[in-house]
Amino acid sequence: MNxxxxxxxxxxxxxxxxxxxxxxxxxxxxxxLGPNVNGLEKDLENYLGNECHVGALSSGTAAxxxxxxxxxxxxxxxxxxxxxxxxxxxxxxLYLGAIPVFVDSxxxxxxxxxxxxxxxxxxxxxxxxxxxxxxxxxxxxxxYKINEIRTIADKYGIPILEDSAEALGSSYxxxxxxxxxxxxxxxxxxxxxxxxSGGGAIVTSTAAIKDKAVFYATQSRDNAxxxxxxxxxxxxxxxxxxxxxGRGQMEVLDDHVGLRRKMNAFYVDLFKDIAAVTVFTAPNxxxxxxxxxxxxxxxxxxxxxxxxxxRLAFEQSNIESRPLWKPMHLQPIFKQYPYYGTKVAETLxxxxxxxxxxxxxxxxxxxxxxxxxFSFFKTK
Ligand SMILES: *Cc1c(COP(=O)(O)O)cnc(C)c1O
Numbered sequence: 001m002n003x004x005x006x007x008x009x010x011x012x013x014x015x016x017x018x019x020x021x022x023x024x025x026x027x028x029x030x031x032x033l034g035p036n037v038n039g040l041e042k043d044l045e046n047y048l049g050n051e052c053h054v055g056a057l058s059s060g061t062a063a064x065x066x067x068x069x070x071x072x073x074x075x076x077x078x079x080x081x082x083x084x085x086x087x088x089x090x091x092x093x094l095y096l097g098a099i100p101v102f103v104d105s106x107x108x109x110x111x112x113x114x115x116x117x118x119x120x121x122x123x124x125x126x127x128x129x130x131x132x133x134x135x136x137x138x139x140x141x142x143x144y145k146i147n148e149i150r151t152i153a154d155k156y157g158i159p160i161l162e163d164s165a166e167a168l169g170s171s172y173x174x175x176x177x178x179x180x181x182x183x184x185x186x187x188x189x190x191x192x193x194x195x196x197s198g199g200g201a202i203v204t205s206t207a208a209i210k211d212k213a214v215f216y217a218t219q220s221r222d223n224a225x226x227x228x229x230x231x232x233x234x235x236x237x238x239x240x241x242x243x244x245x246g247r248g249q250m251e252v253l254d255d256h257v258g259l260r261r262k263m264n265a266f267y268v269d270l271f272k273d274i275a276a277v278t279v280f281t282a283p284n285x286x287x288x289x290x291x292x293x294x295x296x297x298x299x300x301x302x303x304x305x306x307x308x309x310x311r312l313a314f315e316q317s318n319i320e321s322r323p324l325w326k327p328m329h330l331q332p333i334f335k336q337y338p339y340y341g342t343k344v345a346e347t348l349x350x351x352x353x354x355x356x357x358x359x360x361x362x363x364x365x366x367x368x369x370x371x372x373x374f375s376f377f378k379t380k
Pocket of ligand 1 (some may be wrong): 058059060061062085086088089137163165166186187188189198199200
């Protein structure tokens with residue numbers, strides 16, 4: 001049997017990416033602007049709906065950085081951030097000299113806990129400072145509690161930066177993720193549901209805000225014949241070559257969502273008789289998840305079943321799996337910052353494992369995964 005590496009999530013080309021890239025070469029649009037950049041932005045606006053405006057950028061991290069700037073975050077400000085996430089959600093807070101305040105997850109969606117969020121806001125206000133923004137994440141493509149988080153944000157007048165890096169193709173009550181925040185963020189890194197080989201986008205509610213983001217992303221050039229600058233600029237625009245890959249990928253996005261959801265259903269079926277394992281699924285039909293990554297929670301027992309033992313069993317068969325995101329409040333770089341909540345995120349981290357979830361996995365690869373699971377749980 002073929003023993004080649006099975007990845008958690010790898011790039012999956014659709015077929016027409018090279019056509020768009022060739023066009024860029026043929027017309028010499030080899031620059032961080034051009035028809036593919038405009039085309040990808042249009043494709044995304046049509047896909048996301050809700051009259052949004054999209055600016056294509058060099059990464060999701062860049063989009064979060066510019067998003068925080070657009071929301072007015074400055075040095076010394078406090079920014080509330082979901083603790084259980086990838087570090088890219090939180091690092092841009094530090095780029096700005098602002099202070100992250102981390103918040104626990106709830107158990108239904110693994111995202112921002114409304115109770116802990118409100119507790120944090122009330123406490124920060126009591127100490128004299130109203131937080132400047134809330135960074136809410138749709139972890140593994142499962143939407144956060146949209147209504148609850150929005151209600152709290154509005155009650156205290158704090159804008160939401162919606163980190164939808166993992167959730168392109170997900171929706172809540174029929175509305176696409178990426179369009180719920182005051183600013184939204186997408187990522188097209190190599191491991192995401194679609195890729196531009198590296199890239200991201202900012203999603204805004206008006207053309208004016210999008211234009212401002214693009215202005216910052218292209219060195220903040222004032223309107224003058226010479227290079228004139230009155231604000232700090234960044235080099236964050238997406239290249240026309242990368243955008244060409246993105247245009248091809250947009251043609252297969254819905255297929256990819258369907259295939260990732262099929263992987264999730266495969267795991268639900270695979271673990272249905274294994275009591276120690278729960279597959280992470282959306283709480284109800286209002287939530288439509290792209291299941292960018294499928295994840296499970298493993299209850300450890302005396303017989304040697306636990307998260308790490310299963311991870312090692314996969315590794316032995318050359319299959320990649322990975323613990324869930326380690327919460328930011330437990331990370332060395334962030335440990336001095338405030339945290340609100342209990343141990344929900346921490347417990348998920350201890351027991352949770354992400355499994356191969358790519359849209360390009362084959363029947364043979366699913367069979368290899370199955371064999372590891374069967375022999376692991378039989379011998380324990
Ligand atoms: C991937 C990711 C990002 C960062 O996106 P890049 O394009 O890799 O910079 C941000 N937040 C989350 C939750 C992510 O998964």
